[in-house]
Amino acid sequence: MMMSSEVEFSQKFEITGGDFSSAGRTSTSIKEILKEIGIDSSIIIRASIASYEAEMNVVMYAKRGVLTLNITPEKLRFKLEDEGSGIENIEMAMQEGFSTATDEMREMGFGAGMGLPNIKKNADKFEISSTPGKGTSLDIIFCLDKTGKK
Amino acid sequence: MKCMRVCPTQAIRVRGGKARIIEEKCIDCGECITACPHGAIVPLTDPFGELSKFRHTVAIPSPAMYAQFGREILPEKILSGIKKLGFDDAFDLALTCGEVSFAIQEYLREYKGPKPLISNACPAVVRLVQVKYPELIDQIIPIEPPRELAAREVKKKKSNQLKLKEKDIGTFYLTPCPVKMISIKQPAEKGKSYLDGAISISDIYGPLLSALDSTEKGSYRKALENICILGLGWAMDGGICRTLRLKNCLAVSGLADILKVFDDIERGTLRNIDFIEAYSCRQGCVGGSLTVENVYISYNKILKLIETLEYEQIKACPDIREVRKLYNQKYFFIKGKFEPRPLTPLDSDLAKAIKKRKEKEEIYESLPKIDCGACGAPTCITFAEDVVRGEAELADCIFNLPQKFKELSQEFSELINRPDLLSQSKSDSKKTSKKGKAIK
Numbered sequence: 001m002m003m004s005s006e007v008e009f010s011q012k013f014e015i016t017g018g019d020f021s022s023a024g025r026t027s028t029s030i031k032e033i034l035k036e037i038g039i040d041s042s043i044i045i046r047a048s049i050a051s052y053e054a055e056m057n058v059v060m061y062a063k064r065g066v067l068t069l070n071i072t073p074e075k076l077r078f079k080l081e082d083e084g085s086g087i088e089n090i091e092m093a094m095q096e097g098f099s100t101a102t103d104e105m106r107e108m109g110f111g112a113g114m115g116l117p118n119i120k121k122n123a124d125k126f127e128i129s130s131t132p133g134k135g136t137s138l139d140i141i142f143c144l145d146k147t148g149k150k
Numbered sequence: 151m152k153c154m155r156v157c158p159t160q161a162i163r164v165r166g167g168k169a170r171i172i173e174e175k176c177i178d179c180g181e182c183i184t185a186c187p188h189g190a191i192v193p194l195t196d197p198f199g200e201l202s203k204f205r206h207t208v209a210i211p212s213p214a215m216y217a218q219f220g221r222e223i224l225p226e227k228i229l230s231g232i233k234k235l236g237f238d239d240a241f242d243l244a245l246t247c248g249e250v251s252f253a254i255q256e257y258l259r260e261y262k263g264p265k266p267l268i269s270n271a272c273p274a275v276v277r278l279v280q281v282k283y284p285e286l287i288d289q290i291i292p293i294e295p296p297r298e299l300a301a302r303e304v305k306k307k308k309s310n311q312l313k314l315k316e317k318d319i320g321t322f323y324l325t326p327c328p329v330k331m332i333s334i335k336q337p338a339e340k341g342k343s344y345l346d347g348a349i350s351i352s353d354i355y356g357p358l359l360s361a362l363d364s365t366e367k368g369s370y371r372k373a374l375e376n377i378c379i380l381g382l383g384w385a386m387d388g389g390i391c392r393t394l395r396l397k398n399c400l401a402v403s404g405l406a407d408i409l410k411v412f413d414d415i416e417r418g419t420l421r422n423i424d425f426i427e428a429y430s431c432r433q434g435c436v437g438g439s440l441t442v443e444n445v446y447i448s449y450n451k452i453l454k455l456i457e458t459l460e461y462e463q464i465k466a467c468p469d470i471r472e473v474r475k476l477y478n479q480k481y482f483f484i485k486g487k488f489e490p491r492p493l494t495p496l497d498s499d500l501a502k503a504i505k506k507r508k509e510k511e512e513i514y515e516s517l518p519k520i521d522c523g524a525c526g527a528p529t530c531i532t533f534a535e536d537v538v539r540g541e542a543e544l545a546d547c548i549f550n551l552p553q554k555f556k557e558l559s560q561e562f563s564e565l566i567n568r569p570d571l572l573s574q575s576k577s578d579s580k581k582t583s584k585k586g587k588a589i590k
Contacts, residue, residue: 007501009508028413036510036535037503038495045285045416052417073501144500 009037010070015058017084023059027052030069030078037071043142046122050140051078053115058082060105062135074145080138087130094120094128153182153191154528158405159281163536164526174493177277178332179405179430184439200347201236204320206312208304209237210297213244213385213452214326214435215351218443220451221458223362226373234361235354237322239308244381245468246300251380251394252473253293253482258396258424266400266415266423267291271384273333274430275408276488280338283412284490293482296384297323297330301344323348326438327431339486350440378467379459385452387434390427393456398424404432496538510538518549 013026031048058065062084070077087093096117101110120126125141153169154162161175162182183191201207209232216225225242232240261267268290270276279286301321308319323345325331331348383389388401400423402411408428414420431437436452437445497503514534525546527533536542545554
């Protein structure tokens with residue numbers, strides 16, 4: 001029963017919608033931070049995939065978004081809030097292969113409809129909520145202490 | 151300072167007027183050697199004198215050596231020229247390269263794991279993966295690079311032929327870059343190299359030119375027909391794929407671009423690519439810092455030679471059935487295993503590491519973020535990390551100097567204002583201290 005929960009690192013990353021040239025930068029920075037802290041490499045792989053998909057969702061579908069990285073000895077957490085069109089039907093968006101991406105995005109290799117399902121698959125805990133016309137928020141959690149592992 | 155800035159893994163610090171390389175971070179790419187205007191960083195290649203330690207010596211020139219000459223002087227002539235320089239024999243590495251190309255093809259065919267596979271031809275790339283991309287370590291092809299394989303076989307064959315011990319046969323790689331020299335002294339997979347040393351192409355180029363004049367003229371066509379086209383591919387970026395006619399390949403060169411592509415692999419966004427040829431030097435081994443010819447010219451020379459062979463439909467390659475047989479006997483595989491060499495985290499204790507990472511961010515926020523390098527670290531963020539790790543002090547940043555100056559002058563003025571020390575000229579000292587502040 002240590003007071004370790006007081007130990008906390010958090011950082012905010014701003015993501016601009018439509019900015020494909022710097023897309024991926026946020027997830028690369030996050031990966032570097034996780035490595036410096038010495039997070040287990042199998043968790044880093046899962047977390048990198050999830051943060052990249054989350055970042056790309058903002059780049060592709062929203063105006064702007066903020067990803068908040070939060071690390072404590074117990075868990076690693078990404079909270080993402082974006083301003084944009086939101087998601088009409090979350091159930092549908094969570095299905096593999098479903099996508100509202102434009103042809104141009106598909107041309108670039110995006111929009112395979114794997115983003116959200118991929119985040120869910122890699123995270124230990126995943127929550128999504130959305131208000132159509134306003135935006136979407138994601139809560140992605142990875143357990144760090146060995147006992148809490150799924 | 152230049153070396154510090156070009157280092158792709160931020161492994162150099164300049165402190166006390168001297169550049170120091172942090173070994174853990176260094177991938178031996180040699181960028182600093184090329185960048186240093188004073189020649190202060192010297193690659194470790196072997197002098198010619200090393201040859202006398204062995205009873206029989208064999209030179210194994212990198213195909214990048216052939217690229218120095220192109221179509222004008224063919225490999226056969228180059229090899230006989232090298233023999234005149236004091237080696238007992240010269241071995242055509244292109245043939246071994248060809249075998250290894252086929253072996254890679256076999257490996258690609260039967261491999262089922264995550265893709266793309268990464269060529270291990272460039273030792274700097276292997277080290278980069280070990281240090282920066284440990285997650286990708288199993289995607290490095292575990293087949294001996296041609297230079298090692300050739301040295302292994304040369305030693306075996308020659309010791310049989312000449313009734314000598316293997317250690318009496320000296321195998322010397324003629325290298326286009328310092329990295330391969332280091333890979334002989336400290337192999338990435340922790341085993342022992344089969345090569346006994348390396349001599350830089352630039353050191354041997356001059357003597358070789360004069361030796362070439364006196365070699366006898368053979369038939370050009372015949373010499374052409376002896377060239378293994380697959381082997382020439384190893385001198386240039388993209389050459390392995392081109393000569394094997396592999397699809398779904400990617401050729402990348404230059405560390406900055408490799409970092410970008412490897413980031414994409416890690417994110418899983420690089421789809422439909424089976425195999426990556428990556429070289430830390432631009433354009434591949436022809437761009438090595440120990441070559442003589444301009445990189446674009448030698449690239450062009452080797453390309454023209456490959457095109458000529460393609461046009462003439464000359465292959466002179468190893469028998470693929472023979473290669474498959476050897477492949478199944480595990481002839482091509484490396485002895486050891488590539489192990490990751492991830493950087494030490496800020497602390498081995500997770501809670502402490504998180505705290506230190508937070509401190510690092512706070513320090514970074516207080517810094518000017520212009521990466522001036524005056525503190526001796528390449529960027530403000532690396533400086534912040536050095537401070538957290540206890541390897542630098544905040545005051546090393548010149549932007550913290552005015553603050554430190556202020557503190558010192560305050561201390562000083564307090565000192566001279568102390569009545570027990572200087573009671574008589576209180577008003578004077580106040581003036582000076584004010585003046586001092588105004589100047590700042």
